[in-house]
């Protein structure tokens with residue numbers, strides 16, 4: 001079953017100079033897939049995620065999520081759809097300054113009106129997995145960038161979304177921490193069948209995905225499926241990246 | 252580039268963060284200015300008046316100045332806090348302390364000057380407009396008149412205020428180290444360390460102070476015993492200022508201490524706190540508690556003042572007649588000296604007139620023995636007189652009060668406390684030292700209720716037997732008191748009999764309340780007119796402070812809502828959160844101000860509580876409430892529109 005389908009999606013940013021950030025994007029994602037998105041800085045990865053997540057409208061083309069044409073829904077039904085079916089990890093975390101870490105993580109469940117005891121159980125589990133138990137009572141400005149990223153992930157997955165969209169979730173983490181995050185994501189994917197679409201610059205992280213999509217100048221440049229061997233997949237990814245070449249990476 | 256130019260550029264570049272501070276200063280200047288325009292208006296005649304109203308209005312001027320100082324210092328604090336990052340960079344680049352102080356000084360003087368000028372200009376605009384509108388509403392011709400004095404006063408008052416602020420402001424920042432300055436500017440206030448302890452202390456003090464006031468409400472004379480009242484009454488501001496000060500402290504504690512209790516309790520109730528959008532609005536209240544507290548505090552004070560002024564002037568206008576009669580006991584009082592041969596004839600004259608013109612009336616006639624000359628009550632010693640028990644009872648029945656029965660040497664002392672007397676009331680001890688016919692008088696009670704408000708200052712009510720024993724030793728005066736329900740229409744007749752009876756300072760006094768009615772009515776109407784004008788200004792200032800507080804933060808708020816919609820917050824929920832927050836923001840000052848207004852008015856009018864009736868005060872509160880609700884609806888829709896507009900922009 002297709003969970004996500006993009007048909008001829010274009011995105012043009014109007015301004016003094018209008019800029020075409022997405023150009024005829026066409027691809028589908030099956031339920032349960034774990035997909036990596038790679039590409040140079042400014043190639044349109046974040047724009048793609050925003051359009052998929054219904055946080056931005058495409059200029060033309062259609063986006064089907066769970067077989068619904070989302071951009072036809074009203075503002076409030078969209079919001080309802082987002083919070084029950086989608087999870088996001090934003091590039092800039094998007095944590096709320098006035099809420100503690102605990103409150104930030106529980107926010108999606110609270111908005112849904114989940115029972116308090118259920119909320120707490122979910123929180124305990126996720127905080128343990130992501131190593132956040134110690135910092136639950138702190139405020140966002142009292143934790144490091146890596147911790148903030150893990151909090152953002154916890155918030156994105158606590159309500160078990162059917163599709164998780166992550167914009168460089170390991171960007172700020174050292175290799176050990178990014179390994180932990182990757183583990184959590186893989187576990188979500190395997191155990192609960194959460195579909196994941198993840199932007200990353202890290203070839204090692206990407207090599208854990210089932211499929212990697214390469215984007216350049218708003219178009220799909222290449223697409224690769226992982227075989228049985230992760231090491232070989234890693235090598236292939238490095239090859240494509242060097243072909244993509246020239247571009248700067250925003251680490 | 253000289254240093255002055257640098258300071259100027261700095262102001263230009265930081266315009267947005269200066270704007271909030273500038274607005275706050277301008278509003279403070281404007282309110283002060285408009286108040287002084289009204290206060291020194293020639294029709295107010297405040298310098299020649301010594302009534303209660305003057306006292307309250309005079310107390311407001313320095314009070315408002317003090318509030319301005321506090322408020323401007325507060326605003327400066329938040330303003331500087333916002334710019335700590337910038338200061339950190341300057342310090343990192345090696346600015347010296349001297350340069351820094353100079354920078355701060357120039358900046359503040361610059362902002363100060365601009366806000367003084369714009370405050371006065373705005374004030375001129377507003378006062379002209381308001382004088383016009385209000386004179387239309389009241390059908391009352393009162394010209395807008397402007398002398399240079401209010402302008403000069405405002406200018407001097409505020410330029411010195413800003414000088415003071417300029418000198419103080421470097422100390423806000425200088426002591427902090429660079430790292431602190433660089434990092435702290437991003438961070439928001441944290442919750443206090445022990446919120447419950449703080450809240451409980453605050454609430455304890457609030458209850459104690461309310462207790463003092465309520466006690467004073469039940470027993471108005473006890474108000475004089477308040478320590479604070481003693482401290483300030485010598486300033487001749489009356490104890491109303493003490494009430495103001497107590498209410499100010501209470502208001503401050505409510506917003507700074509008691510509110511944390513509310514928020515903490517809400518937070519402790521986890522099931523409630525983590526239910527849907529509660530999390531968002533409660534945490535946001537807690538987060539901004541400190542800044543909100545200041546603004547809510549200052550707005551509450553201003554709203555209290557404006558409602559209190561309007562309500563008290565309104566009631567004193569409505570109850571002009573009652574206010575006069577309080578000083579007179581009866582609308583016509585006739586004091587006949589022993590050598591007055593025309594007592595009968597004159598009383599007949601009055602009775603005939605009243606009967607012929609269909610006035611209902613009652614009268615009482617009682618003899619009084621004068622121990623000292625009572626013709627002139629401005630003498631060195633207070634004039635003293637005697638009344639017999641049965642005559643007193645006659646008078647008491649006439650006034651609808653309780654009668655007494657006195658035996659032997661027992662005596663009741665009536666003291667006339669007010670109106671034109673320069674004498675201090677004596678200590679109660681001194682009333683005891685009275686010897687009549689060789690017998691020491693035993694004073695069993697002293698009362699300050701008005702029974703006879705002319706003639707002597709002190710009356711001894713003595714038993715009939717003692718009265719008859721000493722009767723021949725002293726000259727007898729006769730008092731005739733009238734009660735006439737429709738007395739306010741007796742203006743012309745009053746003037747006529749005053750002229751006729753007092754001709755050539757005859758051996759009698761005639762006092763008529765109606766003589767004063769018309770002039771007092773106009774006087775009270777003028778006060779009501781100017782008072783409502785002043786109140787409007789205060790009220791506008793109060794809601795402006797709320798407005799600025801809200802819109803100073805809107806950038807952060809719309810960013811917040813933008814981020815929240817990304818994770819699925821609905822518009823409907825955003826509306827609900829905003830409505831709740833704004834409602835608390837707008838109506839909590841109003842509710843507290845209404846309660847405090849009522850307390851102020853009751854305490855202020857404690858001598859005649861009947862002229863500060865609940866329903867009349869309620870009318871005024873409702874009018875202000877309606878304005879407040881309209882304002883709330885307007886601000887709410889404007890606020891929501893601004894936020895939604897931004898959210899729509901994010902999706903192109």
Ligand SMILES: Nc1ncnc2c1ncn2[C@@H]1O[C@H](COP(=O)(O)OP(=O)(O)O)[C@@H](O)[C@H]1O
Nearest residue numbers: 013015019021040041042043044045046047048
């Ligand atoms: N709101 C916007 N308005 C105009 N141009 C934008 C906007 N957002 C992104 N862009 C441009 O679109 C291109 C793609 O941006 P983005 O999707 O953020 O790239 P990536 O995430 O791959 O680095 C960039 O060149 C960027 O400058």
Ligand SMILES: [Mg+2]
Nearest residue numbers: 045046091167
């Ligand atoms: Mg990006």
